[in-house]
Amino acid sequence: MNNKKVCTISYGCQMSERDSETLTAISNNMGYSRTNDPAEADLVIINTCCVRESAENKIIGKIGQLKHMKDKKPSLIIAVAGCMVQQPGILEKLQKRAPHVDIWTGTFDYHKFEELLQTSQEGKKIACISEKETEVSEAVPLAEKGKLRVNVNIMYGCDNYCAYCIVPYVRGRERSRPKQIILDEIKSLVDSGCREVTLLGQNVNSYGKKDGFDYDFSDLLQEIDKIDGLFRVRFMTSHPKDLSDQLIAAVAGGEHLCEHFHLPFQAGSNHILEAMNRNYTREYYLERVHRILEEIPAARLTTDIIVGFPGETEEDFEQTLDLVRTVPFTQAFTFMYSKRSGTAAAGLPDQIPLEVKKRRLQKLMEVQNARSLAWRNNMLDQHYEILVEGQSKTNPESLTGRTRGNEIVVFKGSEDLIGKLINVRIDSANSWTLFGTMM
Ligand code: 5AD
Numbered sequence: 001m002n003n004k005k006v007c008t009i010s011y012g013c014q015m016s017e018r019d020s021e022t023l024t025a026i027s028n029n030m031g032y033s034r035t036n037d038p039a040e041a042d043l044v045i046i047n048t049c050c051v052r053e054s055a056e057n058k059i060i061g062k063i064g065q066l067k068h069m070k071d072k073k074p075s076l077i078i079a080v081a082g083c084m085v086q087q088p089g090i091l092e093k094l095q096k097r098a099p100h101v102d103i104w105t106g107t108f109d110y111h112k113f114e115e116l117l118q119t120s121q122e123g124k125k126i127a128c129i130s131e132k133e134t135e136v137s138e139a140v141p142l143a144e145k146g147k148l149r150v151n152v153n154i155m156y157g158c159d160n161y162c163a164y165c166i167v168p169y170v171r172g173r174e175r176s177r178p179k180q181i182i183l184d185e186i187k188s189l190v191d192s193g194c195r196e197v198t199l200l201g202q203n204v205n206s207y208g209k210k211d212g213f214d215y216d217f218s219d220l221l222q223e224i225d226k227i228d229g230l231f232r233v234r235f236m237t238s239h240p241k242d243l244s245d246q247l248i249a250a251v252a253g254g255e256h257l258c259e260h261f262h263l264p265f266q267a268g269s270n271h272i273l274e275a276m277n278r279n280y281t282r283e284y285y286l287e288r289v290h291r292i293l294e295e296i297p298a299a300r301l302t303t304d305i306i307v308g309f310p311g312e313t314e315e316d317f318e319q320t321l322d323l324v325r326t327v328p329f330t331q332a333f334t335f336m337y338s339k340r341s342g343t344a345a346a347g348l349p350d351q352i353p354l355e356v357k358k359r360r361l362q363k364l365m366e367v368q369n370a371r372s373l374a375w376r377n378n379m380l381d382q383h384y385e386i387l388v389e390g391q392s393k394t395n396p397e398s399l400t401g402r403t404r405g406n407e408i409v410v411f412k413g414s415e416d417l418i419g420k421l422i423n424v425r426i427d428s429a430n431s432w433t434l435f436g437t438m439m
């Protein structure tokens, strides 16, 4: 009997998390059971992110730490996968820095992971990084069975080439999965206990367009909405330029489609939006937001914002602040611009000094945090339906669940509620969490 263990450490976005599940599932099929403790693992998989330099530094530190573990336990297999490894020309540098790593693999080769693992079990080091994406590979295993909430890819890659972003270089061209395959995957997940899916794509609003499907994202959503036993459907990320009236109408009319739009605006000034190659204006963004709120007054909006893009002046930044004060975002993910080699913006003049970026980020967070708290305070004493997810991480005596708008609610209740929809009254709030009582 084999009692080997795999520990997967995942960095980055939901896509990357989803890929980590595939790598873990392949390892499970090869006899490795899952552990969260790298010290007891026989295989450690690090699935990487390269969207910002800060993520890369953290990962490089982690890979360094694993060297000590490997010194103590030479049979330990270390695999480093994903976006960071996929960057053109980076492999040699990484291999020099971390010769103790056994398997290097990129974003287009997950379906070969079993082979790679076998090679490394024979004591050989191996690197496998295809330069170009393959057709959508359906050969990889689905997510782990039995999970309540599951991420489901509906498309891969990105064709937008925002000037700051490395994603199109490490995830390839946009390609969508046919509707039937997605529907079958979700049905089988529901059969094994899943109640909520999040449909993933870099730009879900362009689903199927490039592949010439005769249905679009709103059609896909409407069909998923009909799947028996599924309580909730979420999706991300929406690119504002492709957010159609049909999508808004589909969400408005859907039964299980959550009224939450993650709609990154990135910058508030038209001059910066143009330099970022975002293909919309501030006015267009505001019009789309207006349309969403008109059709779906209960809609929740969240966003991503970058400060300190090359050439961003104080006036440009003021326009970003102004947008945050205008649009009722419940949450914003805010980032300092990070120069990524190979992207269009890396070569731009007027890179912004770190102190300026820090100051702008601080100010932006202050403004948004106050807005987020005000939102949460508005929810006090009101009743919301939540899907109960499990024990609260911060307080093991409490349970946690999420509203349709994706707000986390902590409340007291018994474990048999996990996986059920219940109603709670909101009693108090801080900037991140709501506390409630079951009704
Ligand atoms: N620097 C800072 N933030 C970035 N993002 C993408 N690329 C960069 C970069 N080079 C942010 C964007 C995107 C989110 C996932 O990460 O806001 O929406």
Ligand code: SF4
Pocket (backbone or CB within 6 Å): 158, 159, 160, 161, 162, 165, 166, 167, 168, 202, 203, 239
């Ligand atoms: Fe990056 Fe823009 Fe594609 Fe999003 S849409 S992944 S920000 S290039």
